[in-house]
Amino acid sequence: MLKLESALIDNGGFRVAADLSVPAGARIAVMGPSGAGKSTLLGGIAGFHDLIAGRILWQDRDIGILPPGQRPCATLFQDGNLFPHLTVEQNVGLGIDPRLRLDTGAQARVALAIEHVGLRGLGGRRPAQLSGGQQSRAALARVLVQGRPLLLLDEPFSALGPALKEEMLDLVAQIAGDTGATLLMVTHDPADAARIADAVIVVAEGRADPPAPTAAVLADPPESLAAYLGRG
Template sequence: MPILQLDAVRFAYDGLDMCFDLDVAEGAWIAVIGPSGAGKSTLLDLVAGFVGPDSGRILYRGADMSGMAPSERPVSLVFQENNLFPHLTALQNVLLGLTTRARPGAPLRARAEEALAAVGLAGYGPRRPAAMSGGERQRVALARALVRERPLLLLDEPFAALGPGLRQDMLGLIGQLRERARLTILMVTHQPEDALGHAERIVFIDKGRVALDGPVAELMGPPPHPRLADYLS
């Protein structure tokens, strides 16, 4: 049974009538690509529960979660903007993934410190975002997602603002964390090359539909699938 299924999930927004059918195997890393405005981020928003479908079902391990609040869903997200609170330390920002209390108990602090260590930021807990590089801030945002210990990790272009080398470093880190925590990943990206060497599967979204779905090597080639040739050029 797939860990995640979108069964005829329809959602209309800004003149675009979207309909998604998608099965995601447990442990998969899927790169979601496509033109701007095609519905890629909306797909993640539907899975996360930020918007509700007009019709259709979103299933987690066979159970419909369309009525579940975002905080109750088995997902964590990392966005393009790190959304860190500048007046809080790295540790406090990560703790927001677990609690809204100002003084959490020791077990939660330990989990937050472990999450920072997992993304290569051991000892960074007292630092504030202004004292960190862009890549380090994105690692804190990733730690805040990981500390929730949810099986589905949704990535909405979280490394788009980073240079190619640092972006590949972050994707390599994601791969290590995926193996360690047995994560299933849906990654929206405008850089199709990010799929190479990391994702196993590509989902190409066009005009609110899954236009292509298959293995990275099969769709991206060389030569690329004819439907992708113009997009990749």
């Protein structure tokens, strides 16, 4: 279970308050108006923004005090998920060891992950030699080998076309299902939420609400979200 206890997250003066918990293995969509603090919430959980009050717990362990690399999170951002000067294999391998000292077992895991996301034979390429969708797949392959129990997606597929985005979301859902990871995913699109999320955290005006079932939220959105969705 992921727990934010009276947490206050600071992003250069902009603050988001959250007091909520997410059961392990849940798939959560994070929704709300632009600038409401969705990315700040995820950044706080991942350790990129400072926690200035409260606690963040994962399986009853205080993770709010750890540096980003030691938290149980794998994060995908809107951009900058791959090192452009390294190959796909190297990028994926860094998810296992930052020094890239991989024994044969680790190398096999890298190859398997690359194959699993559908990039077989492309391990030697650099990100610039891949399409946008393939780059997303490469980043997902790294998430796969990282094997972290918390998967945080900050709109990594927003630049992809609708069909490709759906394909990626299905892949994410499959990976989360295979590994039992808990998924938190920022999205603007109610269809994304309906597609893979079983609950929605609404973030508005610097406050994150506890998750509520997706169907209920989308059928009867709270005022802040309704205005944003154009159903005010």
